[in-house]
Amino acid sequence: MEPIVEIRNASAGYNDDIVLHNISLTVFEKDYIGVIGPNGGGKTTLVRLILGLLQPLQGEIIYHRQLSGSLTGYLPQVSNTDKSFPITVTEVVLSGLMSEKGASGRLTRADRERAAEIMQMMGIYHLRHKSIGVLSGGQMQRAFLGRAIIAQPRLLILDEPNTFVDNKFEHDLYELLSRLNENMAILMVSHDVGTITTYVKTIACVNRNLHYHPSNIITQSQLAAYNCPIQLITHGEVPHTVLGVHNHNHHHHDHD
Amino acid sequence: MIELFSYEFFRNALWAALLASITCGVTGSYIVARRMVFISGGITHTSFGGIGIAYYLGLNPILGAAVFSVLSAIGIEYISGKTNVREDSAIGILWSLGMAVGIIFVFLTPGYAPNLMSYLFGSILTVGRTDLWLMLALAAVVVFFFVYYYNTILFIAFDEEYARAHRLPVMVFKYIIMSMIALTIVLNIRVVGIILVISFLTIPQATANLFTQNLKKMMIYSVLLGVAGSLAGIYISHYLDIPSGATIIFAFVVMFGIAKLVLNLKIRRVVKQEILTRENY
Numbered sequence: 175m176e177p178i179v180e181i182r183n184a185s186a187g188y189n190d191d192i193v194l195h196n197i198s199l200t201v202f203e204k205d206y207i208g209v210i211g212p213n214g215g216g217k218t219t220l221v222r223l224i225l226g227l228l229q230p231l232q233g234e235i236i237y238h239r240q241l242s243g244s245l246t247g248y249l250p251q252v253s254n255t256d257k258s259f260p261i262t263v264t265e266v267v268l269s270g271l272m273s274e275k276g277a278s279g280r281l282t283r284a285d286r287e288r289a290a291e292i293m294q295m296m297g298i299y300h301l302r303h304k305s306i307g308v309l310s311g312g313q314m315q316r317a318f319l320g321r322a323i324i325a326q327p328r329l330l331i332l333d334e335p336n337t338f339v340d341n342k343f344e345h346d347l348y349e350l351l352s353r354l355n356e357n358m359a360i361l362m363v364s365h366d367v368g369t370i371t372t373y374v375k376t377i378a379c380v381n382r383n384l385h386y387h388p389s390n391i392i393t394q395s396q397l398a399a400y401n402c403p404i405q406l407i408t409h410g411e412v413p414h415t416v417l418g419v420h421n422h423n424h425h426h427h428d429h430d
Numbered sequence: 431m432i433e434l435f436s437y438e439f440f441r442n443a444l445w446a447a448l449l450a451s452i453t454c455g456v457t458g459s460y461i462v463a464r465r466m467v468f469i470s471g472g473i474t475h476t477s478f479g480g481i482g483i484a485y486y487l488g489l490n491p492i493l494g495a496a497v498f499s500v501l502s503a504i505g506i507e508y509i510s511g512k513t514n515v516r517e518d519s520a521i522g523i524l525w526s527l528g529m530a531v532g533i534i535f536v537f538l539t540p541g542y543a544p545n546l547m548s549y550l551f552g553s554i555l556t557v558g559r560t561d562l563w564l565m566l567a568l569a570a571v572v573v574f575f576f577v578y579y580y581n582t583i584l585f586i587a588f589d590e591e592y593a594r595a596h597r598l599p600v601m602v603f604k605y606i607i608m609s610m611i612a613l614t615i616v617l618n619i620r621v622v623g624i625i626l627v628i629s630f631l632t633i634p635q636a637t638a639n640l641f642t643q644n645l646k647k648m649m650i651y652s653v654l655l656g657v658a659g660s661l662a663g664i665y666i667s668h669y670l671d672i673p674s675g676a677t678i679i680f681a682f683v684v685m686f687g688i689a690k691l692v693l694n695l696k697i698r699r700v701v702k703q704e705i706l707t708r709e710n711y
Contacts, residue, residue, distance in 0.1 A: 226595060248592060250589075255588075255589060256465070259587075259588050261584065266588070269588065269589070272598055273596035276598070277579070277582055277602075280581075281581060
């Protein structure tokens with residue numbers, strides 16, 4: 175497996191407040207990592223660090239870029255965008271190509287066709303001329319997810335994708351992510367630990383430190399050992415000390 | 431009405447209104463979309479400090495205003511990006527400081543003191559050839575830049591963080607656009623005055639925004655609305671013999687009011703029709 179991004183002994187934070195202490199994490203191709211941890215523990219800081227929006231105070235981050243193609247696609251938290259900004263759904267999806275296009279921002283007919291395909295895949299093609307302000311939470315998330323994947327990134331990063339969305343979309347989203355995972359690595363931050371562990375392959379517990387857990391089963395005592403105090407949500411016949419069922423293959427559909 | 435065109439001052443005023451509408455329509459749409467109206471107000475008033483100092487030193491006031499406004503524009507962008515000072519507080523400080531510096535230096539200037547009113551409301555009927563050429567050059571630069579880099583400007587304005595995560599030269603674009611906004615403000619202060627610049631930058635855009643949620647269309651509509659409103663203002667001010675700048679503002683606001691009213695009536699009619707159709711079935 176080829177590494178995509180390597181974080182080596184990095185510390186990061188804002189001004190005097192160091193949020194992440196000496197963390198290391200390597201994201202490989204086909205990875206599907208669920209990032210969990212308490213609020214304020216540094217989950218979003220980790221995302222910003224990987225995206226290069228925040229420089230590490232110590233340590234280093236190595237990006238394994240390829241000659242062509244985009245390295246990261248990013249689905250930010252919904253609350254961070256200006257919902258009344260005059261921009262259409264098509265333009266939002268096309269803006270995901272900016273890493274390829276650079277400063278000139280020239281778009282070709284092929285780019286617009288690609289955007290149309292992505293919107294069809296997301297089920298928002300009929301909304302293509304609407305401004306994003308009139309969309310529902312789920313529709314908006316689809317548009318932003320379209321932006322994140324249009325450039326076919328090697329690593330897709332999602333920050334709390336399941337906030338403000340309905341159950342139907344949440345289910346569709348996880349199905350879609352599992353399909354996308356065949357071509358790109360995924361790193362997903364979530365507060366809904368119970369749900370994500372059924373879909374992700376491995377878990378990263380982030381609470382000022384980072385503990386990588388190479389499985390999608392995690393127990394209460396392991397969480398305690400990782401210093402990762404989070405509410406366990408039990409569901410189905412899962413024993414209440416165990417999170418998730420070790421069956422992450424069940425949603426892998428056969429393609430081709 | 432036609433005989434007015436035989437006067438050069440009147441033709442110049444019309445050209446000035448057209449060029450002001452173009453530069454302000456384009457940059458103003460960006461300002462409204464990015465919610466930077468207060469920032470532009472800050473730049474506009476800060477530039478008055480430059481006018482005052484230039485007067486005192488016997489330099490061209492527009493040059494003084496240009497230096498002050500570009501520096502304050504870049505300063506505000508820098509402050510909001512890098513330091514802990516709250517942006518709106520910083521703007522408030524620059525805003526009042528600029529006006530204070532301007533008034534003190536205008537007062538200290540020996541001899542004839544320029545009329546403060548002419549800087550607040552401008553004098554579109556006294557625009558000269560040089561002003562027009564400068565405005566034309568700026569309009570050409572602004573239109574070219576926004577047309578050529580439209581997608582990049584839109585993407586950065588919509589989600590700066592996403593653009594930075596994808597290594598777009600975000601700061602370069604922001605500084606260039608801020609400088610263009612500053613120069614737009616300066617050249618138009620001469621023509622329409624400090625107060626009117628802000629209305630040129632916001633009222634046609636807010637009116638356009640009622641009808642479209644697309645930045646490109648908003649820019650085009652704003653230019654057209656700016657032309658219509660300023661022409662109406664110039665004519666009315668001529669016939670009623672009242673100050674042109676204030677009349678143009680009035681025309682803009684009336685246009686906004688009518689647009690809002692028409693839109694509300696339309697929405698009400700649609701709702702009424704929906705209720706009727708529901709009752710029928």
